[in-house]
Amino acid sequence: MPSFDIVSEIDMHEVTNAVDQAKRELGNRWDFKNVEADIEQDDKGITLSAEQEFQLEQLLDMLRMAFAKRNVDTRALEESGDSKAGKLVKQHFTLRQGIETPDAKKIVKLLKDSKMKVQASIQGDKVRVTGKKRDDLQAAIALIKESDLDMPLQYNNFRD
Missing domain, CATH: 3.30.70.990 (YajQ-like, domain 2)
Structure with missing residues (x-):
């Protein structure tokens, strides 16, 4: 996945x-x-x-x-x-390094409210997003980039 x-x-x-x-x-x-x-x-x-x-x-x-x-x-x-x-x-x-829990919850809520077919889970100071299709994950990245979260975010460890 x-x-x-x-x-x-x-x-x-x-x-x-x-x-x-x-x-x-x-x-x-x-x-x-x-x-x-x-x-x-x-x-x-x-x-x-x-x-x-x-x-x-x-x-x-x-x-x-x-x-x-x-x-x-x-x-x-x-x-x-x-x-x-x-x-x-x-x-x-x-x-600031790492995503703090309130900010991670905002990201998870943003993804859930968008009704995308992805699941987000908080793992320490990062958020893991999984989905069935690569296109869904790319749409999730685009959604998070468009949102006005006031923190520097990077997207790594992309696995197929």
Whole structure:
């Protein structure tokens, strides 16, 4: 029986490359000369720090542009809080990986409500979709791509 998996994964190596690229751009920008600003990556996510709020927004734009150049979906960035430490304003972003249970339930409900001849089951942090025909599975992929789910999704492990 044909099946495929819906997953939400990001390539951490490409994320590291995108952060490095944004740091290089930060060093080259004239509007950031003599300004204390930085982009840092750790195990938990990415932290942006700058002296003022608008500079923080500029850093975020630079990071998003670097993500786009590296084909990393910017929807994987989830804001997890702002903080002010002395004269710096910091903003932390976590990197979302895996499909959380409420989002997986939305995907399953979307497929069931569409009356397609496919079955969806939640398996940990991914959703497995099975059907009798390959065309049904391709229609399910098209339906999920058209829906406005706010997360980066990939479709892998397609088996006939």
